[in-house]
Amino acid sequence: MRLTELDAHLADPALSQDIQRYRSVAREQAEAAALVQRLADYEQREADLAAARELLAQPGQDADMAEMAREEITAAEADLARLLTELQTALLPKDPDDARNAFVEIRAGTGGDESALFAGDLARMYLRFCERQGWRTEVLSENASDLGGYKELVLRVEGPAVYGQLKFESGGHRVQRVPATESQGRIHTSACTVAVLPEPDEATEITLNPADLRIDTFRASGAGGQHVNKTDSAIRVTHLPTGLVAECQDDRSQHRNKAKALAVLQARLRDRERAEREAKEAAHRKSLVGTGDRSDRIRTYNFPQGRLTDHRINLTLYKLGAVMDGDLGDVVGALQAAQAQDQLAALEGAA
16 A cells, blocks of 8 residues: 555655655655545445435334434535545646745736735735745745835745645736725726746756856845845846846845845746746647636735635635635635646546
8 A cells, every 4th residue: 555655665764864755755645644534534424324324214213313314314425425526636636836835926017006005915915824824934025115015026935735725826916996095085996916936946947057147236125124235135137048037135145145036037937938838738728727827817806895706716705804814715725626626527528
C-alpha cells in the first residue's frame, strides 16, 4: 500500500537530510492519508446505510425505531453522495504548482485614486485571509498612492498549498461604491487587476542570461520611520528581451533584494511561458475557472448592496463585509469545486 511506503520513507532519518525530498514525500503522504480516510468513511457509511435499511425492514418495528432508521438512511445517503464527490475530486490530476508558494501582484486600474484605494482594500483582504490560513506574508515592493492604497503592490505568500487556493484570484476585480472623494454621493465603478504566480523552485526555474538583464538600484519609498531605506538598496531588474520588470525594496540588504526581485522575475517569465503554451494548446476552449487572462473581469464587489459576484461561476454572496475582512473560504471553495466539476466533465467527455 502506497501510504505504508510513504510512512516508512518519512520514518527514515536519511530523508530529513534532503529537505526538498522530505517536503515532497510529506505532502504526498498527507494527500494519501486523507484519501484513505475518505475511503474508510465511505465504507463505514455504506455499512450504516445497510444496517438502517435492515432495521427498517424488520417486521413489527415500533414507530420510534422506524423513524430513527429512516432518518439514518437519509443522513447516510447524503453523506455517501458527498464522500463520493470528495473521492472523485481527490483522484483528479493535480496541478503540480498547486502546492507552491505564490507571488500576489495587485495593480490599480481604471478609476484613479479610488482604484488605488480599492487596491489597498484587496491587499488587506488577502493579508487577512492569509493570516486565517496561517500563511506567512511579506511585501516585496509597493508603490503607494497619495490618498492611500496602492498603485502597485507585490506580496510573497508562503505556506501549504498557497497557489492552489489563490490562483483563482488572477484577473480583473471591479468595485462599485461611493468613493470617499465623492461629494454628491454618486456610485462610481473602478477596477484593479490581480496576478497570482507560483513561486518556482530551483529545479524548474528559468535560466537567466546576465546579458539579458539590466539591474538598477534606487532608494526605496516609504511612509517614514525605521523601515525606510537610508541607502540605495532597492533593486529593479529588467529582462531586456521581454521588457518584464521586477522590483524589491523590502530588505535593507541590496543582495537579498536582488535575490527576491530575480525570484519574482523568474515567476513572471514562467507564467508568461505557461500562458503562451496554454493558449496554443487550447485556443478553441476557454476554461471555466482561471483562464489567467489579466483583462478578464472575474469579480464585482458592490458595496451599496453588500454583494460579491464571481462572474466565472455565477456565484453571488451577500456577505461583502466579511469577505473584505478576509473570509474568502466560501469563494475559494466554490471555485475549487467548479474546477473539479469541469475536470470531471472533461474526463467523462473523453471517455
